[in-house]
Amino acid sequence: MLSYQHIYHAGNLADVQKHMLLAHVLDYLTQKDKPLSYIETHAGRGLYDLGSDEALKTGEAASGIALLEPHLRKDHPYRQRLAEVRARFGAAAYPGSPLIAALTLRDTDSQHLSELHPQEYEALRQSLHDFPVYFRKEDGFQRALSLTPPMPRRGLLLCDPAYEVKTDYETIPHHFAAIARKWNVGILMLWYPILTSGAHQEMLETLVANHPDHLRHEVRFPPVREGHRMIGSGMFIVNPPYGTEAAIAEIDQLFRKLR
Template sequence: MLSYQHIYHAGNLADVQKHALLCVMLDYMTRKDKPLSYIETHAGRGLYDLTAPEAVKTGEAAQGVARAGDWFAPDHPYARAMAQVKAAHGVDAYPGSPLLAALSLRPGDTIHLAELHPQEFTALRQAMRPYGAQVHKQDGLELAQSICPPTPRRGLMLIDPSYEVKSDYATLPGQIAALHRKWNVGVIALWYPILTSGAHKPMLRALEQQGLPDTLRHEVTFPPAREGHGMIGSGMFIVNAPWGTQDEAKRLGTLFAAL
């Protein structure tokens, strides 16, 4: 359960989809002059070096963000945050979702990040120290259930497990329904992999039976990053999807379909 490290996959095509949608949602939500809470249940280390041996070994970034660099105009929220990270940390730096969120939010907003892996937690705490994030070495879903509804009440939660624990597929629909009951105004975004095994399909059926409001399901497919790799796509299931998210999802879908 504590073996997963996202450095092997940072900047892949799944990150491009997830991070572009995250930045668009937060950009829209921060236009209103009211504070936000951002909660992330599986935060990783927050900042990645794409020249690290782990990233080079899988080649996923080379097949991902390196190919999608021209998909985003300079004023796109994702491109703006990426430019800030590269200016501060070098051209080979890639931001995880905690750092993208921090760069999208404002001084009065609140950030809660959970990460259990000891090395990832240490790196996350260091990367996020300048942003005043509350970093928790705790099971992310336990944290989410304990602080919902958060203060401020407006906000967004990203649930982004590694799915190494196969029971996640069965338990997440009930967890998300419970979170929504506690926090009916919250945007809850779940990322999931699309695998050749189809392991995600029963989870999606269960989610769609929960009666959740204003849901957006967005999936993209792409070639395997290497021979034998089981992930052939990426999905986001979003509760209370903010205005404009559907338009960005449609745009991304067209771009991914052309790969």
């Protein structure tokens, strides 16, 4: 049963970490005059209204993007995407990763988005209908396996599951390994929550064993409300491109503003 809807959490601190890193990698890739492929396994709806009842109910954006954006350098690609989205969709608009990618990619690039949740899928199609995107209401891992190795072979895969299925922690490393075998030059990025239960630990141990040359980044932050189990978020990256470590250092410096 798929029930997760990211609108309740859009713009939170985990989004800031994930989207800053994604925007950097995409910006780096598009600086070269070579086409690329972008694949996303769990796309969500792509565009969020931070003034909606759902977003205001949790208030996570207020302690996330609203708190940290003033400290972002003006020419950071993430800040540029935020400005573009607000100019296009309104002051309360916030981009999910598919829209950040769509605004960065060029005509020569390809973008493949998968989303299983029926309502989120329809909202995704509506949000990005002006962009040259391939949409599929299909299991994202199966779609990624069918696409890889993509043409062009240069590119990036983002995996951002909701982890609402408990077996995700067991199955994701196997999916990642299978995709990496088929697409050994692809940049593979996985977001994961850091929970009080430590549910992510065994998954990470398997990922590290499968991909010894990975890059891993984590940020910690207080629970957004009493009883909330997420106390941080992480990104696991296979084949990180040049400059990723510097981008991570910039994220760390930004998150120090929370202390």
